[in-house]
Amino acid sequence: MWYSVLPFCYRISFQNPGCLSTNGLVGALLFFYSLLLGFCASDSAWNLWWSYEGISGPDFWGVANQDFAMCKKGKQQSPINIDPSRLLYDPNLKHLHINYTDAKGVLINTGRDITIEMQNLGYNHINISLGPLSYQYRLSKIKFHFGNMDKIGSEHTINGKPFPAEMHLLAYNSDLYPNSSYALKGVKGYTIIAVFIELGKELNKPFHLISKELKALRYKEQTAMLHHLDLGRLLPKTEHYMTYEGSFTQPGCQETVTWIILNKPIKIAKEQLSALRVLYDGRENDPNLALEVNSRPVMPLNHRVVRTNINFRRRVGIRSHVLKGL
Template sequence: MMFPYILFTIVLVQQLATNVEGQAVAWDDWWTYEGITGPQFWGLVNSDWVMCKDGKMQSPINFRANQILYDPNLIPINFDSDTDKMNGTLINTGHDLTFQVDDRNRVNLTGGPLSYLYRLQELRLHYGSIDSQGSEHSVDGYSFPGELQLLFYNYDLYGDLAEATKGTSGLAIISLFIQIGNTTNPELDKLLWNDRLQNVTYKGAAARVEDFNLTNLFPTTPHYMTYQGSLTSPDCAETVTWIVMNKPVYISRKKMTQLRNLWQNTMGQKETPLADNFRPTSNLNSRTIRTNINFTTKDKMGKPCPTMKSKKAYQTNSWLVKPTS
């Protein structure tokens, strides 16, 4: 029976959250993406993470063609920065590879579906141990090898990320799918430079990053999909406006192999890959996915560009990023 198994697992995880000296260990050090500390149990073992279990606006999701609406009122996203380049620290958190932007580097996000100004806090990288998985979001069931998420907090309403996470319209996350290509995007390559990756092999390790250009990281497209969702890690707060760009960023196979040699444990512990750090998709429920792509125009080849018809019947999904894009 399922209930006794779940009850046993909850008790076991709660016991594991106590170290050998009988002291409680912070939950942030215990959650993972697999097993008895994985997504299935996030909302069961910690009352502060109840949204992971009961939330109706959870992320990530699978983008299905017949659920996407063209919204002519969606405008392009806009970055406003006091510098073309930024500095920060690349950290192996044990959950993902995070680039924390220095406080003095102010990068603001407006436009798109947003009503407020949002400030960049960090970039988080999710990826898989094999090419057929790794991204948190998926497109018609297809998963990409990785996903880079740029996390912004609402600077108009809140003082910092922690406060924004607890508030309404607190966060905006831009998602860039990562696809295998012949070469790595130059700015992504700068972030994941060979020596730098070697310095963040284990959990807690960090390396400085200088002169990172956010604009050069982005694929050349104004098109995106957007929906209301949540953080994809505990506490799964449902305060995120997601903006998923319609073209991927490329990474070489060699660079992806290097990423797959990073570990989620500290040095000296049993080595467990950092890869496969993605949460399974959640139900869309009653939410609407919108896009700024319009089928009424045609591309250079004379083919109709995709959009949603007023009757909400999806004409084609050929615009969605594909494995061969």
Template sequence: MMFKVKAYVTACFSSPSVIITLSLLKTVVSYCPDSDHWSGWWGYNGMMSGPLSWGDHNDWKICKTGKNQSPIDILPNSLLYDPQLQPLKIETASVNGVLRNDKRDLTFLIHNTLEPGVNITSGPLSYTYKLYQIKLHYGRLNTTGSEHRIDGKAFAGELQFLAFNSELYTNYTEAQMNPRGIAVLSVFLSIGDTGNSAFEMFRQKFVLITQKDSCTELHGLPIDKLLPRTDQYMTYSGSLTQPGCRETVTWVLLNKPIYISYRQMADLRETPYQEWIYSNARPVMPLNHRTVRTNINFRKRTRLCSMEITKKYEANPDVGQR
């Protein structure tokens, strides 16, 4: 009798459907661990846990003392045109992962598989960077959502595509602690009359992550649908915008937003267990003499020929006239 029971149990757990289910459960659990003491206390509100207090934690002192912190306010008049900046190369495959609500933001964590994944190269990057997560930053109002600002103005939201240097480091945990470890591709969100098909895949999952630290699987997310059609961008050296604020990031901000519908934004804002009041955007940090380069040539050329000397860097003509 015991032999029959043992054989039955073995047969049940050998079923392909059961194996797949257990595998998915293991994946979800691995991406939704219980918060530890330090990861649980910080947030975006108040004096004790808000951004001004992040640097009080011994391991996060750089949040307060760092000179290359992010996000920043990008002033168009101060951008430095660099003609050597080539277009960014992004492999736009569809990816599988887990959408997580951790009370401070919504994060899409891409599965670590043996597949090549989505790689980001060229532009200001000297190495190949592999996409590992997408973060959604947004606010209650259309003017408080994005972390980065353009000439003092915020967008309704900001998608941040985080990738780690896969040529020098084995994973993002190692990469974020080392030079040239992380690249973040930033895409602004604006409200339009029509929705975004890829963002709709996020929206349909919001009702499944209504508990703190809850997760849900999401399959076949088309990365290309979350990117605007542009080769133009701005780039600078900065940091992660959440603790521990490590200054190992190359930021690339595309110069055009993507548009999502009013309903998509409304449902995003209604996602429960987001423990912030106005937005989950860190306040802008001082530039501290850093250079923000761009491949956008603002200069209007009216002559077919010119005797002017070619320069590697060239400031926009209205720098300093604000």
């Protein structure tokens, strides 16, 4: 197949740089050559070809595939840096409501991140409403973003500084759309709850249900079943958040997301974070590279407003929990 050249070139340029010119010119030529070949290729092939670095990284997401054009031309892209001095207190923002229920899902190494595909059937769904939302949203996935060292990993940043990891709860608008696929490109299609993850001294017991299964997900497409996932215990105890209108942080970067960023992080032990860093982005017979950096760089705010239900005059919230010590 024509597109087999792409992963081949990727392995040459990043796993064995000595095979190519050191000035990067050859890599650029390979990239544009692959674009030329792409005119004769199927969209499905391009949809498989993106990563977090090099010629298939975020800088090229909106170039290689026109289905990803929003990644480059969009004006409401995510993630963003949050400047606390520019937060707008909105007294009309309500408390977020999540109807916690006994959840189960499939834990997957997608080759780009670690994802939990929710498997709740019938009426046993986790629904999210109120807060900044005008509709009810149904949880469909949970994703984890992390780095190869403690100083990087989260996608959103506070005052320019990241956390070691970030958890995303993706929920689609079940009032307007029949399923998550229809909601993907629809107005008010998704909400994503972002939770920062920082290092703690003790084992996080709710997170342990996830981290103990990671050894079964060493390679791409490997899975493990999760039972009795307790989001009520996993999420931080807080009623405060920040919210803005943005996009998905992975291609095609659709600008259909209401982001809700909780003001408190959760803490996990060093060994729990390390368990994420020993996974691979390839299959067992071709493990390729370690799956250790899967965060999109922050995008311009572009005159968007980030609102919060934190009343700073009462000295409650983000400054004492998220910003302290950063």
